[in-house]
Amino acid sequence: MRQYVIYTRVSTEDQGKSGLGLQAQERDIDIFLANFSEAPWQITGRYQDVQSGGDNDRPELGKALAVVRKTGAELLVAKLDRLSRKVAFIANLMDDPKVKLRVASMPQADKFQLHIYAALAEQERKFISERTKAALRIAKEKGVKLGGLRDTTLKRNEAIQQKANAEAAKLITVIGPMRDRGKTLTAIAEALNNMGVATSRGGDWTAMQVSRVLARAA
Incomplete structure:
Protein backbone atom coordinates (compact mmCIF):
# COMPACT_ATOMS: atom_id res chain seq x y z
CA MET A 1 0.00 0.00 0.00
CA ARG A 2 1.29 3.45 -0.92
CA GLN A 3 1.83 5.56 2.19
CA TYR A 4 1.98 9.34 2.41
CA VAL A 5 2.97 11.86 5.05
CA ILE A 6 1.23 15.14 4.21
CA TYR A 7 2.97 18.40 4.98
CA THR A 8 1.33 21.81 4.61
CA ARG A 9 2.69 25.24 5.45
CA VAL A 10 1.38 28.77 5.63
CA SER A 11 2.89 31.98 6.90
CA THR A 12 1.01 34.97 8.27
CA GLU A 13 1.60 36.73 4.94
CA ASP A 14 0.16 33.79 2.99
CA GLN A 15 -3.10 33.39 4.89
CA GLY A 16 -5.28 35.57 2.69
CA LYS A 17 -3.62 34.97 -0.67
CA SER A 18 -5.42 32.90 -3.28
CA GLY A 19 -3.68 29.59 -4.00
CA LEU A 20 -1.49 29.62 -0.91
CA GLY A 21 -3.93 28.98 1.94
CA LEU A 22 -4.51 25.67 3.65
CA GLN A 23 -7.77 25.05 1.79
CA ALA A 24 -6.01 25.40 -1.57
CA GLN A 25 -3.22 23.05 -0.48
CA GLU A 26 -5.71 20.44 0.70
CA ARG A 27 -7.59 20.76 -2.59
CA ASP A 28 -4.44 20.09 -4.62
CA ILE A 29 -3.54 17.11 -2.43
CA ASP A 30 -7.07 15.71 -2.79
CA ILE A 31 -6.81 16.00 -6.58
CA PHE A 32 -3.45 14.21 -6.59
CA LEU A 33 -4.68 11.34 -4.43
CA ALA A 34 -7.87 10.92 -6.46
CA ASN A 35 -6.29 11.11 -9.90
CA PHE A 36 -2.54 10.45 -9.82
CA SER A 37 -1.68 8.24 -6.85
CA GLU A 38 -1.31 4.52 -6.99
CA ALA A 39 -4.14 2.75 -5.18
CA PRO A 40 -4.64 1.76 -2.47
CA TRP A 41 -3.04 4.57 -0.47
CA GLN A 42 -2.90 5.51 3.18
CA ILE A 43 -2.18 8.74 5.07
CA THR A 44 0.44 7.93 7.70
CA GLY A 45 0.54 11.42 9.22
CA ARG A 46 -0.29 15.09 8.77
CA TYR A 47 1.92 17.99 9.80
CA GLN A 48 1.56 21.73 9.42
CA ASP A 49 3.81 24.70 10.12
CA VAL A 50 2.79 28.34 10.30
CA GLN A 51 6.18 29.70 9.42
CA SER A 52 8.15 31.26 6.60
CA GLY A 53 9.36 28.99 3.81
CA GLY A 54 12.76 30.63 4.17
CA ASP A 55 13.22 29.04 7.60
CA ASN A 56 14.81 25.61 7.46
CA ASP A 57 14.22 24.88 11.14
CA ARG A 58 10.51 24.04 11.16
CA PRO A 59 9.39 21.70 13.96
CA GLU A 60 6.45 20.05 12.17
CA LEU A 61 8.48 19.48 9.01
CA GLY A 62 11.11 17.80 11.17
CA LYS A 63 8.48 15.48 12.60
CA ALA A 64 7.12 14.72 9.12
CA LEU A 65 10.58 13.84 7.80
CA ALA A 66 11.25 11.62 10.81
CA VAL A 67 8.11 9.60 10.02
CA VAL A 68 9.06 9.43 6.34
CA ARG A 69 12.53 8.11 7.14
CA LYS A 70 11.19 5.60 9.65
CA THR A 71 8.24 4.20 7.68
CA GLY A 72 9.31 4.61 4.06
CA ALA A 73 6.24 6.76 3.34
CA GLU A 74 6.43 9.53 0.75
CA LEU A 75 6.41 13.17 1.80
CA LEU A 76 3.48 14.78 -0.05
CA VAL A 77 3.23 18.56 -0.44
CA ALA A 78 0.77 20.58 -2.50
CA LYS A 79 3.37 22.84 -4.08
CA LEU A 80 7.15 22.88 -3.99
CA ASP A 81 7.30 26.31 -2.37
CA ARG A 82 5.22 24.99 0.54
CA LEU A 83 8.22 22.80 1.35
CA SER A 84 10.87 25.49 0.84
CA ARG A 85 11.97 28.25 -1.49
CA LYS A 86 15.65 27.41 -1.03
CA VAL A 87 17.30 25.36 -3.75
CA ALA A 88 19.90 23.88 -1.41
CA PHE A 89 17.31 22.74 1.12
CA ILE A 90 15.18 20.96 -1.48
CA ALA A 91 18.24 19.49 -3.21
CA ASN A 92 19.49 18.02 0.07
CA LEU A 93 16.11 16.39 0.70
CA MET A 94 16.04 14.87 -2.77
CA ASP A 95 19.56 13.52 -2.25
CA ASP A 96 18.50 11.84 1.00
CA PRO A 97 18.00 8.13 0.12
CA LYS A 98 15.44 7.78 2.92
CA VAL A 99 13.22 10.64 1.72
CA LYS A 100 10.77 10.26 -1.16
CA LEU A 101 9.18 13.53 -2.24
CA ARG A 102 5.94 13.97 -4.15
CA VAL A 103 4.51 17.32 -5.24
CA ALA A 104 0.75 17.23 -5.84
CA SER A 105 0.69 20.05 -8.38
CA MET A 106 3.51 18.36 -10.36
CA PRO A 107 2.55 14.68 -10.17
CA GLN A 108 4.81 13.58 -13.04
CA ALA A 109 7.84 15.75 -12.26
CA ASP A 110 11.22 14.03 -11.94
CA LYS A 111 14.18 15.18 -9.84
CA PHE A 112 15.64 17.31 -12.63
CA GLN A 113 12.40 19.21 -13.09
CA LEU A 114 12.02 19.69 -9.34
CA HIS A 115 15.51 21.21 -9.21
CA ILE A 116 14.50 23.74 -11.88
CA TYR A 117 11.31 24.62 -10.04
CA ALA A 118 13.28 24.95 -6.80
CA ALA A 119 15.60 27.49 -8.43
CA LEU A 120 12.60 29.50 -9.64
CA ALA A 121 11.01 29.28 -6.19
CA GLU A 122 14.16 30.71 -4.57
CA GLN A 123 14.05 33.68 -6.92
CA GLU A 124 10.39 34.17 -6.03
CA ARG A 125 11.24 34.13 -2.32
CA LYS A 126 13.70 36.98 -2.79
CA PHE A 127 11.12 38.97 -4.72
CA ILE A 128 8.44 38.32 -2.07
CA SER A 129 10.82 39.49 0.63
CA GLU A 130 11.37 42.81 -1.12
CA ARG A 131 7.65 43.18 -1.86
CA THR A 132 6.80 42.53 1.80
CA LYS A 133 9.31 45.13 2.96
CA ALA A 134 7.79 47.66 0.58
CA ALA A 135 4.26 46.86 1.80
CA LEU A 136 5.33 47.25 5.42
CA ARG A 137 6.89 50.62 4.69
CA ILE A 138 3.68 51.83 3.05
CA ALA A 139 1.55 50.51 5.91
CA LYS A 140 3.80 52.19 8.46
CA GLU A 141 3.55 55.50 6.60
CA LYS A 142 -0.25 55.20 6.78
CA GLY A 143 -0.11 54.64 10.53
CA VAL A 144 -1.22 50.99 10.47
CA LYS A 145 -0.32 49.05 13.63
Missing part, protein backbone atom coordinates in the same frame (compact mmCIF):
# COMPACT_ATOMS: atom_id res chain seq x y z
CA LEU A 146 1.40 46.04 12.11
CA GLY A 147 1.56 44.02 15.32
CA GLY A 148 -2.20 44.31 15.75
CA LEU A 149 -2.83 42.85 12.30
CA ARG A 150 -0.53 39.90 13.04
CA ASP A 151 -2.22 39.20 16.37
CA THR A 152 -5.64 39.24 14.72
CA THR A 153 -4.48 36.71 12.13
CA LEU A 154 -3.07 34.37 14.78
CA LYS A 155 -6.26 34.52 16.84
CA ARG A 156 -8.34 33.72 13.75
CA ASN A 157 -6.13 30.71 12.95
CA GLU A 158 -6.42 29.44 16.53
CA ALA A 159 -10.21 29.71 16.36
CA ILE A 160 -10.28 27.74 13.10
CA GLN A 161 -8.13 24.98 14.59
CA GLN A 162 -10.26 24.79 17.74
CA LYS A 163 -13.43 24.48 15.67
CA ALA A 164 -11.90 21.73 13.53
CA ASN A 165 -10.77 19.81 16.64
CA ALA A 166 -14.22 20.06 18.19
CA GLU A 167 -15.90 18.79 15.02
CA ALA A 168 -13.43 15.90 14.75
CA ALA A 169 -14.11 14.91 18.36
CA LYS A 170 -17.84 14.61 17.59
CA LEU A 171 -17.42 12.80 14.29
CA ILE A 172 -14.95 10.23 15.59
CA THR A 173 -17.76 8.69 17.66
CA VAL A 174 -19.39 7.74 14.35
CA ILE A 175 -16.34 7.22 12.14
CA GLY A 176 -14.18 5.41 14.72
CA PRO A 177 -16.38 2.32 15.15
CA MET A 178 -16.76 1.91 11.38
CA ARG A 179 -12.99 2.11 10.93
CA ASP A 180 -12.46 -0.39 13.76
CA ARG A 181 -14.73 -2.84 11.89
CA GLY A 182 -12.41 -2.63 8.90
CA LYS A 183 -14.45 -0.35 6.65
CA THR A 184 -12.43 1.53 4.04
CA LEU A 185 -12.25 5.33 3.97
CA THR A 186 -14.43 5.35 0.85
CA ALA A 187 -17.04 3.12 2.48
CA ILE A 188 -17.13 5.36 5.55
CA ALA A 189 -17.56 8.45 3.36
CA GLU A 190 -20.46 6.79 1.53
CA ALA A 191 -22.07 5.80 4.84
CA LEU A 192 -21.85 9.36 6.17
CA ASN A 193 -23.39 10.72 2.98
CA ASN A 194 -26.20 8.15 3.16
CA MET A 195 -26.89 9.15 6.77
CA GLY A 196 -27.15 12.80 5.75
CA VAL A 197 -24.14 13.86 7.80
CA ALA A 198 -22.67 16.98 6.20
CA THR A 199 -19.04 18.08 6.27
CA SER A 200 -18.05 21.28 8.08
CA ARG A 201 -18.52 23.13 4.78
CA GLY A 202 -21.89 21.50 4.12
CA GLY A 203 -20.71 19.25 1.30
CA ASP A 204 -20.42 15.52 0.66
CA TRP A 205 -17.83 13.33 2.31
CA THR A 206 -14.79 11.94 0.48
CA ALA A 207 -12.19 9.40 1.58
CA MET A 208 -9.70 12.22 2.06
CA GLN A 209 -12.01 14.11 4.41
CA VAL A 210 -12.58 10.98 6.50
CA SER A 211 -8.81 10.55 6.68
CA ARG A 212 -8.44 14.11 7.99
CA VAL A 213 -10.94 13.49 10.79
CA LEU A 214 -9.16 10.29 11.83
CA ALA A 215 -5.77 12.02 11.82
CA ARG A 216 -7.02 15.04 13.76
CA ALA A 217 -8.84 12.89 16.34
CA ALA A 218 -5.71 10.80 16.81
Whole structure:
Protein backbone atom coordinates (compact mmCIF):
# COMPACT_ATOMS: atom_id res chain seq x y z
CA MET A 1 0.00 0.00 0.00
CA ARG A 2 1.29 3.45 -0.92
CA GLN A 3 1.83 5.56 2.19
CA TYR A 4 1.98 9.34 2.41
CA VAL A 5 2.97 11.86 5.05
CA ILE A 6 1.23 15.14 4.21
CA TYR A 7 2.97 18.40 4.98
CA THR A 8 1.33 21.81 4.61
CA ARG A 9 2.69 25.24 5.45
CA VAL A 10 1.38 28.77 5.63
CA SER A 11 2.89 31.98 6.90
CA THR A 12 1.01 34.97 8.27
CA GLU A 13 1.60 36.73 4.94
CA ASP A 14 0.16 33.79 2.99
CA GLN A 15 -3.10 33.39 4.89
CA GLY A 16 -5.28 35.57 2.69
CA LYS A 17 -3.62 34.97 -0.67
CA SER A 18 -5.42 32.90 -3.28
CA GLY A 19 -3.68 29.59 -4.00
CA LEU A 20 -1.49 29.62 -0.91
CA GLY A 21 -3.93 28.98 1.94
CA LEU A 22 -4.51 25.67 3.65
CA GLN A 23 -7.77 25.05 1.79
CA ALA A 24 -6.01 25.40 -1.57
CA GLN A 25 -3.22 23.05 -0.48
CA GLU A 26 -5.71 20.44 0.70
CA ARG A 27 -7.59 20.76 -2.59
CA ASP A 28 -4.44 20.09 -4.62
CA ILE A 29 -3.54 17.11 -2.43
CA ASP A 30 -7.07 15.71 -2.79
CA ILE A 31 -6.81 16.00 -6.58
CA PHE A 32 -3.45 14.21 -6.59
CA LEU A 33 -4.68 11.34 -4.43
CA ALA A 34 -7.87 10.92 -6.46
CA ASN A 35 -6.29 11.11 -9.90
CA PHE A 36 -2.54 10.45 -9.82
CA SER A 37 -1.68 8.24 -6.85
CA GLU A 38 -1.31 4.52 -6.99
CA ALA A 39 -4.14 2.75 -5.18
CA PRO A 40 -4.64 1.76 -2.47
CA TRP A 41 -3.04 4.57 -0.47
CA GLN A 42 -2.90 5.51 3.18
CA ILE A 43 -2.18 8.74 5.07
CA THR A 44 0.44 7.93 7.70
CA GLY A 45 0.54 11.42 9.22
CA ARG A 46 -0.29 15.09 8.77
CA TYR A 47 1.92 17.99 9.80
CA GLN A 48 1.56 21.73 9.42
CA ASP A 49 3.81 24.70 10.12
CA VAL A 50 2.79 28.34 10.30
CA GLN A 51 6.18 29.70 9.42
CA SER A 52 8.15 31.26 6.60
CA GLY A 53 9.36 28.99 3.81
CA GLY A 54 12.76 30.63 4.17
CA ASP A 55 13.22 29.04 7.60
CA ASN A 56 14.81 25.61 7.46
CA ASP A 57 14.22 24.88 11.14
CA ARG A 58 10.51 24.04 11.16
CA PRO A 59 9.39 21.70 13.96
CA GLU A 60 6.45 20.05 12.17
CA LEU A 61 8.48 19.48 9.01
CA GLY A 62 11.11 17.80 11.17
CA LYS A 63 8.48 15.48 12.60
CA ALA A 64 7.12 14.72 9.12
CA LEU A 65 10.58 13.84 7.80
CA ALA A 66 11.25 11.62 10.81
CA VAL A 67 8.11 9.60 10.02
CA VAL A 68 9.06 9.43 6.34
CA ARG A 69 12.53 8.11 7.14
CA LYS A 70 11.19 5.60 9.65
CA THR A 71 8.24 4.20 7.68
CA GLY A 72 9.31 4.61 4.06
CA ALA A 73 6.24 6.76 3.34
CA GLU A 74 6.43 9.53 0.75
CA LEU A 75 6.41 13.17 1.80
CA LEU A 76 3.48 14.78 -0.05
CA VAL A 77 3.23 18.56 -0.44
CA ALA A 78 0.77 20.58 -2.50
CA LYS A 79 3.37 22.84 -4.08
CA LEU A 80 7.15 22.88 -3.99
CA ASP A 81 7.30 26.31 -2.37
CA ARG A 82 5.22 24.99 0.54
CA LEU A 83 8.22 22.80 1.35
CA SER A 84 10.87 25.49 0.84
CA ARG A 85 11.97 28.25 -1.49
CA LYS A 86 15.65 27.41 -1.03
CA VAL A 87 17.30 25.36 -3.75
CA ALA A 88 19.90 23.88 -1.41
CA PHE A 89 17.31 22.74 1.12
CA ILE A 90 15.18 20.96 -1.48
CA ALA A 91 18.24 19.49 -3.21
CA ASN A 92 19.49 18.02 0.07
CA LEU A 93 16.11 16.39 0.70
CA MET A 94 16.04 14.87 -2.77
CA ASP A 95 19.56 13.52 -2.25
CA ASP A 96 18.50 11.84 1.00
CA PRO A 97 18.00 8.13 0.12
CA LYS A 98 15.44 7.78 2.92
CA VAL A 99 13.22 10.64 1.72
CA LYS A 100 10.77 10.26 -1.16
CA LEU A 101 9.18 13.53 -2.24
CA ARG A 102 5.94 13.97 -4.15
CA VAL A 103 4.51 17.32 -5.24
CA ALA A 104 0.75 17.23 -5.84
CA SER A 105 0.69 20.05 -8.38
CA MET A 106 3.51 18.36 -10.36
CA PRO A 107 2.55 14.68 -10.17
CA GLN A 108 4.81 13.58 -13.04
CA ALA A 109 7.84 15.75 -12.26
CA ASP A 110 11.22 14.03 -11.94
CA LYS A 111 14.18 15.18 -9.84
CA PHE A 112 15.64 17.31 -12.63
CA GLN A 113 12.40 19.21 -13.09
CA LEU A 114 12.02 19.69 -9.34
CA HIS A 115 15.51 21.21 -9.21
CA ILE A 116 14.50 23.74 -11.88
CA TYR A 117 11.31 24.62 -10.04
CA ALA A 118 13.28 24.95 -6.80
CA ALA A 119 15.60 27.49 -8.43
CA LEU A 120 12.60 29.50 -9.64
CA ALA A 121 11.01 29.28 -6.19
CA GLU A 122 14.16 30.71 -4.57
CA GLN A 123 14.05 33.68 -6.92
CA GLU A 124 10.39 34.17 -6.03
CA ARG A 125 11.24 34.13 -2.32
CA LYS A 126 13.70 36.98 -2.79
CA PHE A 127 11.12 38.97 -4.72
CA ILE A 128 8.44 38.32 -2.07
CA SER A 129 10.82 39.49 0.63
CA GLU A 130 11.37 42.81 -1.12
CA ARG A 131 7.65 43.18 -1.86
CA THR A 132 6.80 42.53 1.80
CA LYS A 133 9.31 45.13 2.96
CA ALA A 134 7.79 47.66 0.58
CA ALA A 135 4.26 46.86 1.80
CA LEU A 136 5.33 47.25 5.42
CA ARG A 137 6.89 50.62 4.69
CA ILE A 138 3.68 51.83 3.05
CA ALA A 139 1.55 50.51 5.91
CA LYS A 140 3.80 52.19 8.46
CA GLU A 141 3.55 55.50 6.60
CA LYS A 142 -0.25 55.20 6.78
CA GLY A 143 -0.11 54.64 10.53
CA VAL A 144 -1.22 50.99 10.47
CA LYS A 145 -0.32 49.05 13.63
CA LEU A 146 1.40 46.04 12.11
CA GLY A 147 1.56 44.02 15.32
CA GLY A 148 -2.20 44.31 15.75
CA LEU A 149 -2.83 42.85 12.30
CA ARG A 150 -0.53 39.90 13.04
CA ASP A 151 -2.22 39.20 16.37
CA THR A 152 -5.64 39.24 14.72
CA THR A 153 -4.48 36.71 12.13
CA LEU A 154 -3.07 34.37 14.78
CA LYS A 155 -6.26 34.52 16.84
CA ARG A 156 -8.34 33.72 13.75
CA ASN A 157 -6.13 30.71 12.95
CA GLU A 158 -6.42 29.44 16.53
CA ALA A 159 -10.21 29.71 16.36
CA ILE A 160 -10.28 27.74 13.10
CA GLN A 161 -8.13 24.98 14.59
CA GLN A 162 -10.26 24.79 17.74
CA LYS A 163 -13.43 24.48 15.67
CA ALA A 164 -11.90 21.73 13.53
CA ASN A 165 -10.77 19.81 16.64
CA ALA A 166 -14.22 20.06 18.19
CA GLU A 167 -15.90 18.79 15.02
CA ALA A 168 -13.43 15.90 14.75
CA ALA A 169 -14.11 14.91 18.36
CA LYS A 170 -17.84 14.61 17.59
CA LEU A 171 -17.42 12.80 14.29
CA ILE A 172 -14.95 10.23 15.59
CA THR A 173 -17.76 8.69 17.66
CA VAL A 174 -19.39 7.74 14.35
CA ILE A 175 -16.34 7.22 12.14
CA GLY A 176 -14.18 5.41 14.72
CA PRO A 177 -16.38 2.32 15.15
CA MET A 178 -16.76 1.91 11.38
CA ARG A 179 -12.99 2.11 10.93
CA ASP A 180 -12.46 -0.39 13.76
CA ARG A 181 -14.73 -2.84 11.89
CA GLY A 182 -12.41 -2.63 8.90
CA LYS A 183 -14.45 -0.35 6.65
CA THR A 184 -12.43 1.53 4.04
CA LEU A 185 -12.25 5.33 3.97
CA THR A 186 -14.43 5.35 0.85
CA ALA A 187 -17.04 3.12 2.48
CA ILE A 188 -17.13 5.36 5.55
CA ALA A 189 -17.56 8.45 3.36
CA GLU A 190 -20.46 6.79 1.53
CA ALA A 191 -22.07 5.80 4.84
CA LEU A 192 -21.85 9.36 6.17
CA ASN A 193 -23.39 10.72 2.98
CA ASN A 194 -26.20 8.15 3.16
CA MET A 195 -26.89 9.15 6.77
CA GLY A 196 -27.15 12.80 5.75
CA VAL A 197 -24.14 13.86 7.80
CA ALA A 198 -22.67 16.98 6.20
CA THR A 199 -19.04 18.08 6.27
CA SER A 200 -18.05 21.28 8.08
CA ARG A 201 -18.52 23.13 4.78
CA GLY A 202 -21.89 21.50 4.12
CA GLY A 203 -20.71 19.25 1.30
CA ASP A 204 -20.42 15.52 0.66
CA TRP A 205 -17.83 13.33 2.31
CA THR A 206 -14.79 11.94 0.48
CA ALA A 207 -12.19 9.40 1.58
CA MET A 208 -9.70 12.22 2.06
CA GLN A 209 -12.01 14.11 4.41
CA VAL A 210 -12.58 10.98 6.50
CA SER A 211 -8.81 10.55 6.68
CA ARG A 212 -8.44 14.11 7.99
CA VAL A 213 -10.94 13.49 10.79
CA LEU A 214 -9.16 10.29 11.83
CA ALA A 215 -5.77 12.02 11.82
CA ARG A 216 -7.02 15.04 13.76
CA ALA A 217 -8.84 12.89 16.34
CA ALA A 218 -5.71 10.80 16.81
